[in-house]
Amino acid sequence: MDALQSQSVTFKVFRFNEETDYLPYYNTYTLNVTHEEVVLDILNRIKWDHDGSLSYRRSCRHGICGICSIKINGKAILACKSRLFDLIDIFGTDLVIEPLSTKRVIKDLIIDKKDFWEKHAHVDPYLVSEIDEKPTAEHTVFPHQLEQLMEADYCIQCGACHYSCPAVEINELYIGPAAFAAAYRFTADVRDEGGMDRLHTVNQEAQGVWDCVKCMECAEVCPKEVNPIEKITKLHNMIFEHGIAKNNVATRHAVGFAHSITKHGLLDEGELVRYSEGNFGVLKHVPVAMKMFSKGKIVLPWNMPKADKLDEIRKLVKSSSTAKF
Amino acid sequence: MKELKYALFTGCTAKESTPEQMMSTLAVAKKLGIELVELTEASCCGASHLQDYDDFLSLVLNARNIAYAEKHGLTMVTICNTCQLNTAMTKHRLDHNAELKAKVNAKLGEVGLEYKGTSQITHFLYAIIDDFGLDKIKEMVVKPLSQFNIAPFYGCHNIRPSELQNETHKNPENAYKPTSLDDLIIACGGASVDYVEKNKCCGFHAELQAPHTAAVLTGNAVAGAMDANADWMVTPCPLCHLKLDTQTHHASIAIGREVSLPVLHMQQMVGLALGCTPSELGLKHHVTPVNFI
Numbered sequence: 141m142d143a144l145q146s147q148s149v150t151f152k153v154f155r156f157n158e159e160t161d162y163l164p165y166y167n168t169y170t171l172n173v174t175h176e177e178v179v180l181d182i183l184n185r186i187k188w189d190h191d192g193s194l195s196y197r198r199s200c201r202h203g204i205c206g207i208c209s210i211k212i213n214g215k216a217i218l219a220c221k222s223r224l225f226d227l228i229d230i231f232g233t234d235l236v237i238e239p240l241s242t243k244r245v246i247k248d249l250i251i252d253k254k255d256f257w258e259k260h261a262h263v264d265p266y267l268v269s270e271i272d273e274k275p276t277a278e279h280t281v282f283p284h285q286l287e288q289l290m291e292a293d294y295c296i297q298c299g300a301c302h303y304s305c306p307a308v309e310i311n312e313l314y315i316g317p318a319a320f321a322a323a324y325r326f327t328a329d330v331r332d333e334g335g336m337d338r339l340h341t342v343n344q345e346a347q348g349v350w351d352c353v354k355c356m357e358c359a360e361v362c363p364k365e366v367n368p369i370e371k372i373t374k375l376h377n378m379i380f381e382h383g384i385a386k387n388n389v390a391t392r393h394a395v396g397f398a399h400s401i402t403k404h405g406l407l408d409e410g411e412l413v414r415y416s417e418g419n420f421g422v423l424k425h426v427p428v429a430m431k432m433f434s435k436g437k438i439v440l441p442w443n444m445p446k447a448d449k450l451d452e453i454r455k456l457v458k459s460s461s462t463a464k465f
Numbered sequence: 466m467k468e469l470k471y472a473l474f475t476g477c478t479a480k481e482s483t484p485e486q487m488m489s490t491l492a493v494a495k496k497l498g499i500e501l502v503e504l505t506e507a508s509c510c511g512a513s514h515l516q517d518y519d520d521f522l523s524l525v526l527n528a529r530n531i532a533y534a535e536k537h538g539l540t541m542v543t544i545c546n547t548c549q550l551n552t553a554m555t556k557h558r559l560d561h562n563a564e565l566k567a568k569v570n571a572k573l574g575e576v577g578l579e580y581k582g583t584s585q586i587t588h589f590l591y592a593i594i595d596d597f598g599l600d601k602i603k604e605m606v607v608k609p610l611s612q613f614n615i616a617p618f619y620g621c622h623n624i625r626p627s628e629l630q631n632e633t634h635k636n637p638e639n640a641y642k643p644t645s646l647d648d649l650i651i652a653c654g655g656a657s658v659d660y661v662e663k664n665k666c667c668g669f670h671a672e673l674q675a676p677h678t679a680a681v682l683t684g685n686a687v688a689g690a691m692d693a694n695a696d697w698m699v700t701p702c703p704l705c706h707l708k709l710d711t712q713t714h715h716a717s718i719a720i721g722r723e724v725s726l727p728v729l730h731m732q733q734m735v736g737l738a739l740g741c742t743p744s745e746l747g748l749k750h751h752v753t754p755v756n757f758i
């Protein structure tokens with residue numbers, strides 16, 4: 141058996157009690173940790189050996205209930221799944237333990253996840269279907285149909301992605317990566333009949349998929365490898381497939397790329413903005429465009445570069461296009 | 466040492482709104498003796514938006530670009546984080562899915578091309594660091610940037626998702642604590658400053674659809690760098706550059722605080738340290754003036 145390796149680590153732990161504290165503060169503990177320990181072991185040791193008032197959530201201890209998610213040096217993790225030694229590899233031996241969202245703290249590492257659950261509820265995260273109460277045969281779902289879920293059903297609603305998403309942080313209407321993954325999960329299910337409603341919900345401006353900034357953090361952070369941004373892309377595709385894409389700046393921005401590539405092989409940056417915003421909306425970009433122009437950052441239409449072998453590109457756009465707007 | 470040679474996928478931005486990025490790439494490559502064969506046939510990668518409309522078309526176009534690098538038998542080098550993501554993601558998906566690869570190749574076959582999966586794809590930042598070597602750059606520095614505090618801005622699409630990092634790089638970096646750009650700053654003689662936003666998003670891709678979100682992200686990034694006492698910022702991504710360089714007016718309004726810093730392309734920073742002239746590096750093409758040279 142391996143010898144028990146250990147290391148001394150300094151933990152700065154976020155503390156705040158909604159009922160008694162005016163401002164949050166941090167407690168610091170220096171502990172010897174072993175290579176077998178996960179973050180939850182440390183929280184337990186702090187609570188049992190040092191300060192019984194430290195509050196945090198844990199239940200299954202097996203990476204399944206999704207309740208123990210917190211942040212270490214800004215990275216959202218499941219406390220019961222993350223090994224200390226892995227975190228030390230990344231951040232060194234000074235670790236800061238914080239709740240998923242410091243804005244939503246009830247006590248210490250416990251947050252109010254109300255917004256998370258409300259947004260989940262918003263996408264009808266369940267199978268919508270007329271149930272035949274006296275079925276005569278099983279409802280078979282074939283493996284290839286199950287694969288269409290792309291493992292979106294692995295989500296344990298831990299909230300790691302939601303509380304790491306910059307769009308959620310800034311735009312409180314934004315539904316967020318976990319709920320989008322759920323929207324995809326049920327819409328892609330062959331037994332479900334509620335897809336159109338969900339697609340309308342995620343197609344709305346401000347709250348919907350179009351407000352994603354594409355930072356890829358939800359894919360990076362998810363402890364279950366749900367890859368929410370991949371599902372968000374799928375929802376975009378479904379919106380076009382079902383012909384419910386509205387004619388607005390967001391959809392035109394996506395479609396504009398196809399137009400530009402057909403015309404030049406490359407992106408015509410100015411034309412993309414004009415096409416996306418419309419002839420009127422584009423006016424608000426004029427001041428910045430003038431500054432850019434004065435610095436030689438704008439190519440005028442007659443100087444627009446073109447890719448070589450443009451015919452080949454056009455041929456492929458023609459033969460490979462699968463979407464309509 | 467064997468001379469380094471790559472197939473250069475410039476992306477569109479280098480040909481349009483960031484001419485200085487193209488100039489500085491070529492200037493630095495020349496100084497380092499790196500040969501770049503430009504893929505003039507390449508199309509736009511779709512910038513992470515085309516796939517929202519037509520995922521298959523995006524795959525076919527990106528696979529076509531890679532196929533041209535393969536024809537040269539060269540590793541493809543990108544100079545834009547988003548080009549890197551789209552191209553490397555296409556490679557990842559095709560290399561892991563034979564059925565999808567066959568479908569894409571059926572289309573490419575119509576124009577006499579084939580995607581094989583033989584070329585690697587890497588960003589110029591990593592080509593310089595991994596293949597050329599930081600130590601060698603350090604030796605070549607003639608104008609160390611020692612009087613500057615420099616804020617690295619990594620840009621999402623080079624560091625996330627890290628599964629692509631792991632496939633492409635010898636020393637994959639951690640998305641939560643990236644080091645490549647910091648190391649490069651130090652190799653150039655500068656001091657790299659640490660700030661929370663250095664691995665966060667600038668908001669570029671949502672600028673038209675979600676202008677407020679995008680402006681706040683830009684504002685936070687520049688404010689974070691300013692508060693860490695940075696003299697200027699540096700980024701490997703021309704899209705981050707555009708956002709941080711040209712959009713600080715909106716960003717300042719959005720966060721209620723005046724923010725502005727010069728933002729250099731990674732290539733411009735290296736070029737300065739290697740003794741390239743400001744005009745070779747196109748320093749006059751910035752909206753926020755590069756006022757320290």
Ligand code: SF4
Binds near residue numbers: 353357372
């Ligand atoms: S990719 Fe989109 S949904 Fe995912 S974290 Fe970033 S902004 Fe949020």
Ligand code: SF4
Binds near residue numbers: 367
């Ligand atoms: S998608 Fe992943 S990170 Fe987000 S809530 Fe589900 S399990 Fe957690």
Ligand code: SF4
Binds near residue numbers: 510547548
């Ligand atoms: S990401 Fe931008 S620069 Fe790169 S090819 Fe696409 S549009 Fe052009």
Ligand code: SF4
Binds near residue numbers: 353354547621702
């Ligand atoms: S930081 Fe901005 S431009 Fe750069 S990769 Fe992220 S979203 Fe794109």
Ligand code: FES
Binds near residue numbers: 209218
């Ligand atoms: S305690 Fe259940 S997931 Fe960690």
